[in-house]
Amino acid sequence: MDNEFKQEMMSYYDERAGEYDKIYIGEGPAIPEPDVYKNDVKKISNMASTFGKGHLIDIGCGTGFWLPYCERNCSRITLIDQSVKMFSECEKRIDGLGLKHKCHFVQGDFFEITLRNSSFDSAVVGFFISHLSLELEEAFFVKLKKILKPNARLMVIDSAWSRKRKQYRKKEGLQKRVLNDGRMFTVYKRYFDKSDIDEMFKKYLFKFESSYIGDVFLAVIGQNHQ
Numbered sequence: 001m002d003n004e005f006k007q008e009m010m011s012y013y014d015e016r017a018g019e020y021d022k023i024y025i026g027e028g029p030a031i032p033e034p035d036v037y038k039n040d041v042k043k044i045s046n047m048a049s050t051f052g053k054g055h056l057i058d059i060g061c062g063t064g065f066w067l068p069y070c071e072r073n074c075s076r077i078t079l080i081d082q083s084v085k086m087f088s089e090c091e092k093r094i095d096g097l098g099l100k101h102k103c104h105f106v107q108g109d110f111f112e113i114t115l116r117n118s119s120f121d122s123a124v125v126g127f128f129i130s131h132l133s134l135e136l137e138e139a140f141f142v143k144l145k146k147i148l149k150p151n152a153r154l155m156v157i158d159s160a161w162s163r164k165r166k167q168y169r170k171k172e173g174l175q176k177r178v179l180n181d182g183r184m185f186t187v188y189k190r191y192f193d194k195s196d197i198d199e200m201f202k203k204y205l206f207k208f209e210s211s212y213i214g215d216v217f218l219a220v221i222g223q224n225h226q
């Protein structure tokens, strides 16, 4: 992904913050079948309830949508996002859940902020890797593996490449995104099927534990191997 598109994606998420969670009830998505979204969210929420350990890092946390499910398994949570507006939505959620005491917010670009090596027991990465080119994906995993402890757990939640998806999207490339007020942005996006995820876990040395592959979303849990 070029810097130009990275910048545009950053602005897009900042401007979309207030309406972002609508996707999880199937409002305004690529595939006009809300129930499909709700079903995948239910399955992945259940999976997230079994996830989390010790000090969790949520990379590109957005509004913190998955936190209510995995927070109970964690003693500390570090939330990272480059978007000020996403952070303010996330803070509202954290306040509502009464979780402020164990949350630490870091606003900035994951690739640039300094984080201590081997400091996290678990990581959630939701809809972040699908916006990275292969080159950036490699840089992402190099950094992720440095900051994770050996045997730390990883949960990746992202967009699925499925028969349904194929009817509406290309597997990879630049795509238009339109906000409720009509403003249009271009983002880089790719979709994953099970074999993409298996390959990713193998390449970056994460031992596969479990997965859910839905029509629109997928989730996979694994363990870090140094």
Ligand SMILES: C[S@@+](CC[C@H](N)C(=O)[O-])C[C@H]1O[C@@H](n2cnc3c(N)ncnc32)[C@H](O)[C@@H]1O
Residues within 6 Å of the ligand: 010, 013, 014, 059, 060, 061, 062, 063, 064, 065, 066, 080, 081, 082, 083, 086, 108, 109, 110, 111, 125, 126, 127, 128, 157
């Ligand atoms: C698609 S949203 C996903 C939000 C959340 N993880 C979820 O699953 O609902 C992607 C988020 O990643 C953030 N983001 C994108 N690139 C980033 C980067 N380089 N550093 C930090 N945050 C980033 C965006 O601001 C946005 O909030």
